[in-house]
Amino acid sequence: MATKISLWFLAIASPAILLALLLGTRTSEWAFAVLAAAFPLALIALGAGRGAGALKVGLVALLVFYEACFLGLLTLHGRDAPWLFGLPLATLLQLGIFLAPLPAVALLYAWTFERHGLRRRDLEELRARFGRGEGGG
Amino acid sequence: MTGLAQPAVIASSLAYLAVVLAIGVWAARRTHDARDFFIAGQGIGLVVTTLATMSAAFSGFLFLGGPGLTYRLGVSSFFISVPVSFTAGLLCWTVAKRLRLLAEVREIYTVPDAVLARFRSRRASGLAAVAVIAGTVGYLGAQLQALGLVLDSIFGTGLAAGMAVGVVVVLAYATAGGMVAGVYTDVVQGALMIAAALGVFYYALESGGGLGAIGRTLAESGDFGPGFLDPLGAAPLTALGFYFVFGVGVLGQPQMLHKFYMLDDPRKLKWFPLALSSSQALVVLLWIGIGLAVPALVASGRLAPLASPDDAAPAFLLGFAPPLLAGIVFAGVLAAIMSTADSFVNIAAAALVHDLPKAFGRPVRRELARGRWAVVGVTVASALFAYLYGDLIALLGTFAYGTFAAALAPAFAVGLNWRRVTPAAATASIAVGLALNLGLELWGRQAWFPALPKPPLAAGALPSAAALAASFTVLFVVTWWTSTRDDDIDADVAAVMEM
Numbered sequence: 001m002a003t004k005i006s007l008w009f010l011a012i013a014s015p016a017i018l019l020a021l022l023l024g025t026r027t028s029e030w031a032f033a034v035l036a037a038a039f040p041l042a043l044i045a046l047g048a049g050r051g052a053g054a055l056k057v058g059l060v061a062l063l064v065f066y067e068a069c070f071l072g073l074l075t076l077h078g079r080d081a082p083w084l085f086g087l088p089l090a091t092l093l094q095l096g097i098f099l100a101p102l103p104a105v106a107l108l109y110a111w112t113f114e115r116h117g118l119r120r121r122d123l124e125e126l127r128a129r130f131g132r133g134e135g136g137g
Numbered sequence: 138m139t140g141l142a143q144p145a146v147i148a149s150s151l152a153y154l155a156v157v158l159a160i161g162v163w164a165a166r167r168t169h170d171a172r173d174f175f176i177a178g179q180g181i182g183l184v185v186t187t188l189a190t191m192s193a194a195f196s197g198f199l200f201l202g203g204p205g206l207t208y209r210l211g212v213s214s215f216f217i218s219v220p221v222s223f224t225a226g227l228l229c230w231t232v233a234k235r236l237r238l239l240a241e242v243r244e245i246y247t248v249p250d251a252v253l254a255r256f257r258s259r260r261a262s263g264l265a266a267v268a269v270i271a272g273t274v275g276y277l278g279a280q281l282q283a284l285g286l287v288l289d290s291i292f293g294t295g296l297a298a299g300m301a302v303g304v305v306v307v308l309a310y311a312t313a314g315g316m317v318a319g320v321y322t323d324v325v326q327g328a329l330m331i332a333a334a335l336g337v338f339y340y341a342l343e344s345g346g347g348l349g350a351i352g353r354t355l356a357e358s359g360d361f362g363p364g365f366l367d368p369l370g371a372a373p374l375t376a377l378g379f380y381f382v383f384g385v386g387v388l389g390q391p392q393m394l395h396k397f398y399m400l401d402d403p404r405k406l407k408w409f410p411l412a413l414s415s416s417q418a419l420v421v422l423l424w425i426g427i428g429l430a431v432p433a434l435v436a437s438g439r440l441a442p443l444a445s446p447d448d449a450a451p452a453f454l455l456g457f458a459p460p461l462l463a464g465i466v467f468a469g470v471l472a473a474i475m476s477t478a479d480s481f482v483n484i485a486a487a488a489l490v491h492d493l494p495k496a497f498g499r500p501v502r503r504e505l506a507r508g509r510w511a512v513v514g515v516t517v518a519s520a521l522f523a524y525l526y527g528d529l530i531a532l533l534g535t536f537a538y539g540t541f542a543a544a545l546a547p548a549f550a551v552g553l554n555w556r557r558v559t560p561a562a563a564t565a566s567i568a569v570g571l572a573l574n575l576g577l578e579l580w581g582r583q584a585w586f587p588a589l590p591k592p593p594l595a596a597g598a599l600p601s602a603a604a605l606a607a608s609f610t611v612l613f614v615v616t617w618w619t620s621t622r623d624d625d626i627d628a629d630v631a632a633v634m635e636m
Contacts, residue, residue: 003555007555010551010609014606017606018603018606020374021374021378021594021598022594022598023595024595024598025595028374028595029373029377032374033373036377036380039384040223040224040227040385043231043385043550044223044226044230044231046551047227047230047553047554048230049554062223074369077367077373083352085349086347086349087349088352088367090366090367090368090369091352091366091367094212094216097219098218098221098222098421099222101222102221102222103411105222105223105225106414108226109226109229110407110411113407118403118404122636123241123403123404126238127241129629130632131242
């Protein structure tokens with residue numbers, strides 16, 4: 001299910017992003033931001049394959065975080081926004097996008113590692129069945 | 138001021154170069170065959186793989202080009218680095234595991250090898266090799282330009298002479314040691330840069346009077362103004378384009394994908410995202426620190442306006458960092474450039490003597506010897522291209538990164554995870570991504586035909602972002618248009634894709 005949703009999203013988002021880059025209207029900027037924020041997460045769900053179910057909550061939380069941050073940046077763009085900790089709010093938001101998801105993404109990967117494919121028994125089975133060079137290539 | 142006025146800068150830089158050359162000599166003795174030369178004998182552990190991947194990703198582009206781009210565009214340029222919060226995880230979930238497992242079942246050295254294994258299409262693999270060579274010429278060119286700038290900053294050689302010396306050093310190093318030299322230089326360089334970045338970040342903030350003072354100075358400056366601190370800058374499509382290209386495009390970077398073949402045990406990937414993203418985030422502090430401090434120093438009149446934005450990092454290090462730290466950073470930057478250059482020349486050499494002949498059905502004998510000659514050709518071509526390109530290091534780097542991204546990311550990211558993707562779709566996607574990125578970039582920059590209109594992209598839109606989106610679009614359209622056969626994928630590759 002997650003794979004199907006990811007593929008549909010990627011298939012629709014790709015031409016939509018291309019269109020946004022050709023048109024360059026204010027709406028295009030918002031569309032590009034919303035789609036670009038979700039694009040990597042859709043690829044993660046696609047890559048996780050059978051382990052995507054375990055990632056559901058984490059990926060949704062990341063999606064909400066990225067979308068909120070990018071929409072916040074677009075809202076604050078060009079405005080005289082308040083300053084916090086010596087920087088404009090928008091700049092702090094950008095630093096937040098840089099730092100906040102880092103431990104979440106890395107620990108989510110480690111936590112779900114066994115479920116999304118590299119179980120020891122799978123690896124041993126693959127080596128036993130195919131070994132190097134037997135597939136042609 | 139050049140580094141010649143500061144003996145500590147010279148001493149640390151020369152000491153580092155001696156270490157690098159020693160590693161090159163040692164590595165040459167450990168390089169016995171093509172497997173050693175191209176994938177370091179597939180015998181390196183997590184820490185070495187992490188530092189090697191980090192070093193391959195962060196190079197002269199980040200250390201010199203990054204602050205230069207910030208000086209020109211403001212903090213919107215940080216969107217190049219913002220994706221490091223997820224790119225390591227994205228790499229592992231989407232491609233790393235499958236690439237490493239492909240190397241369990243096949244004799245795979247290169248990115249086009251993986252394309253051939255997955256799609257059984259010599260055309261797709263050959264096009265991937267062409268994309269690798271095209272991107273390498275740009276990326277290696279950016280490294281050589283950065284190397285020329287560092288040598289000019291330290292020794293006052295001038296950019297052209299600095300680049301010429303750089304070509305000779307890179308050639309001596311890369312032809313001798315191959316990937317073994319690159320990987321072990323990365324370990325020294327990666328560790329050095331993490332420590333140095335923290336030091337530079339501290340001195341950068343201190344020189345500007347702290348983050349708050351830097352922010353106020355920039356906002357009140359007539360030259361920079363509040364727009365400098367707006368993350369979406371003057372052109373939101375540029376900032377968002379950086380995020381898209383550097384976030385998603387990481388899946389097509391051969392200098393990073395290649396490292397996964399070298400890992401001795403695929404199960405060590407478990408902690409790879411944490412190790413890689415943490416080390417990358419620490420090193421990015423150098424860019425953020427210098428990128429904010431230098432414009433603030435210029436705005437407050439403590440530093441003369443820069444002749445070229447790319448001078449930002451050298452100007453800060455020579456004028457505002459302690460000489461020992463400056464020497465370590467210059468040495469580390471030299472190391473970063475050397476290791477990245479080494480990775481690229483070997484990847485391009487493999488594309489020339491291994492992948493392209495294989496795509497034409499005429500494999501080359503004595504790949505190792507021919508590979509060393511290919512290194513010479515690629516390095517010289519890259520230096521010439523960079524010199525003629527004549528723009529900021531970061532813009533040349535973005536173009537090269539975008540070439541890999543647009544040509545290779547869709548075929549890998551989707552193709553390794555969805556069996557329905559056909560060889561025709563992969564071939565079309567690689568061809569369109571490569572042609573569009575090169576075409577739009579050259580079209581946008583050409584001055585021979587003044588009457589020719591600009592490419593039909595919105596203001597600020599990056600050609601690489603458009604090429605990447607188009608490449609994904611073509612992959613899906615052609616996949617749905619063409620039919621798959623049961624025997625399109627070999628059993629061992631299918632097993633890898635099922636895992």
